[in-house]
Amino acid sequence: MDYDSLLNRGKAELPESVESKARFEVPAARVHLEGKKTVITNFDDICDRLNRDPDTVAKYLLREIGTAGARTDGRITLTGIFSPAQIDSAIRQFVEAYVMCKVCHLPDTKLIKEKRATTIVCEACGARYPVKTIS
Template identity: 60%
Template structure:
């Protein structure tokens, strides 16, 4: 399934106003295991929901769970086997640290660089603060 199709699916049937007010939810990891590898099949979907660059999320995730991996066709392929709890947990940590605004708790933020310092800039409340990537 390609990305446009996913997008259409996600939006179909949801009235516009509801969609705006919809609570922010991180999609649960969908994965399967192939030999000694764990494949997160909805990785790009997760990244587009949390509005972050898949490369940046992958880098964090690999470091957090301590393995190597590659991205391919919207999936993330990890060396080793991991449980859903581990994977959902590390993505939640990423979101808590780098997506949710620590001032207003909304996810409407962007990561920007100011003088080579990574900052969170919140579109909802206007806060900006330094983060450690």
């Protein structure tokens, strides 16, 4: 057996979740300007990757950046001109607060929204804790 097949074999025997956790990275926003508006063209992809509802992410992002925006066809259009760095930093803050478990630091969490409270539930370590509701 050569080295490559050994490597593939080792990989196949790893539980799938271990590998996906190791590879988790906050996706970078793809941003372009349309006149005086800023469009994030991969917005829904980012939300998919973070496993969060685009409405929730949009609310957070707009509040954080301090502007209005509209979602269409997997993109979000922000009123005003913003740099990719500004947008990435807001998304990163969202991930810190609403995706990564603060106990085990894995992204395998769910947000549970009740009437006035939001709770993070971690599927990796079982932690549950309240977070600020995004409104």
